[in-house]
Amino acid sequence: MTVAGTVTQSDSQPAYEVLRRVWGYDEFRPLQEEAVSDVIASRDSLVVLPTGGGKSLCYQVPALVRDGMAVVVSPLISLMKDQVDALTANGVAAALVNSTQSDEQKRTTAARIRSGEIRLLYMAPERLLSERTLSFLESVPISFFAIDEAHCVSNWGHDFRPEYRGLRILKQRFPDASVHAFTATASERVRDDIAEQLQLQSPKVLVGSFDRPNLTYRMLPSDGKLRQIRNVIDQHRGESGVVYCITRKEVEQTAAALESAGVSSLPYHAGLDDATRQANQEAFIQEKVDVIVATVAFGMGIDKSNVRFVIHAGMPKSIEHYQQESGRAGRDGLAAECVLIYSGGDTMTWKRIMENGDRSNFEDAMKSVYSMADLCSGVRCRHAAIVSYFGQEFDVDNCNACDVCLGELDTVEDPVTLSQKILSGVIRLKGRFGVAYTVKMLTGSRDQKLMDAGHDQLSTYGLLSNEAASTVKMWVEQLISQDYLARVGEYGTLALTPTGQQLLKRIGSVTLTRPNLKSSSRSSSRGAKPETSWEGVDRGLFEHLRSLRSELATQRSVPAYVIFGDAVLRQLARQRPSVLNKMSNIRGIGERKLEEFGTLFLESMDEYCQGGDLDRDVSVTDTSVAPPPPPKRPASAKGTLAQNEANDLFRQGKSIAEVAQAMGRAESTVNGYLSSFIAEDGIVDASPWVEAKKIPWIEEAMAASDDGRFKPIHDALAANDAIEDKISYEEIRVVASCFRNKPATT
Incomplete structure (x- = not known):
């Protein structure tokens, strides 16, 4: 076996250089630098960062600093594909191997690995652990192994996958290669199990904050669930969002209802082919x-950064699941909204599902369900409640990013007296019944079981008959969440806690709320920094650039965020740079992205800003935030030189393919250079690059676009049966560039 030499270190400088050059960032997020240093130093490590915390950079950056090839273990093909697409777009040689590929594709990848070209190789645990794969990897330089979604290793985790257990063999077969585990959620018990199962050697354990400050949490009692879902979606029109449902049937019904209401949505669950x-x-x-409406089968493999809202149309089965599912929102660091719509039946739904499954861990599973129910009905800051569940402290008095702290809950005027009534009712039932039965007794239900037991004769029977059963149930659950009541045993019967006994004597304080179903106003979260908020952003230009991004993503068959994330588009629409060297200062634009897309986006901004008479090169300053990071190297100078080189070649009569070959650039990049060349030289004849017969068709179809976007033009041409030959976006761009140079006619 050949193992690549490790890098000792003070290699933080090479890591920062890679971060700037490839990803266009000047600084790491919290804990990223420490995690990167451990990988570079070849120290086994276990890293827990919440969804959106930037786990992937923790192993992608070191893979480009260290010699040899890094092997990344990932559970889903879609997740691997997205990461490889994103890396490739940034100019990184990455590949994946999976069962859907042909033998020829696998042979090509193997050849690239042997030649030393591949820096990151992605594969599922099953494929990695095959003897053929292990033997092959023993013959090439391996820098380290990164185990993504590492909680799958532990049967105490929330997504245990037995095949992950076999990864312990890596330390035996590759004793000189370090192993690094990464996950979004793992309790101390799960972390210890991961380290033991993977046989990590004295691992460095890094646990980031479980708080996601850019997310705004709201917990709403169900009251016309579909209407509540629609209200949230209406506040996020045109934005990406996920609606989670517990059952497949509910997914289908919700997706159909939304589609019929004019919401662009599709279903996703394991029952579909x-x-x-x-x-x-x-x-x-x-x-x-x-909008995608889905069961929890959707999500783990999704690396979509610009999800602006996540709606749970039912309670998840644990806070771990909620943290991960709600964490699909706002992965780009921008403000996003998480709304959970819950009802009393959710707990029983999960209980039935678990009773029909593996009962070996039933009691622990139900404890997780009850903890989630307590979060839903609780009156404590949602951010604080989630963080404390994972054993961390929350040191912010008011998060300003949840329904509790935003004052959206209506509090009861005399909560102690109301609590005494409920606690007395629990005492009269002698701790033999659960929430539902207790609520029936307190509200004076004529339920036959209650009548047969003679509980209609209790002094507390009907004590809250003037209140809705759903409201009383919410109060009971709030008393549980504040530790005045507790669920006991497998069946979750109610009992008073010591603090509950004290509250009966009016010792202590309690908060109870009434449903406030009207409050769902959007608010900015405390994590929305000026550079990532909407402040100063021209929304029209943002949408204009978003359309261009969509076109480019469609042409390349990659997710839109692989081109640029929403944070980059907002910065472009805020600062509106006029030249490449100023565009290079936008956070998130690395060298390859600047070369590949810089000219195209500058041209798009030119079109929009000239029409709207917008200022360019807007300076963004804000003394309330930390000083800006040091300026980047002027990588854009390279882009300017490349444009000049392309101009010279075009003036020599070279075709797009010839220029691409001469410059060693992709044709898509050269198309951008061509558009700038046409504008600079005032060219009005597109025939050197577009067949003459196509030009009139394109010019005629340009009337289909009111704002200069190419997609309406492309769609109009595709719908014209008289046009036999397919017309590409590149051809449309060339003709449009030439058309703009023609003198206006009167």
């Missing part, structure tokens, strides 16, 4: 549809 499920997922990722 593979082709439909994959097509729906791709439509969502590529922004051909706004």
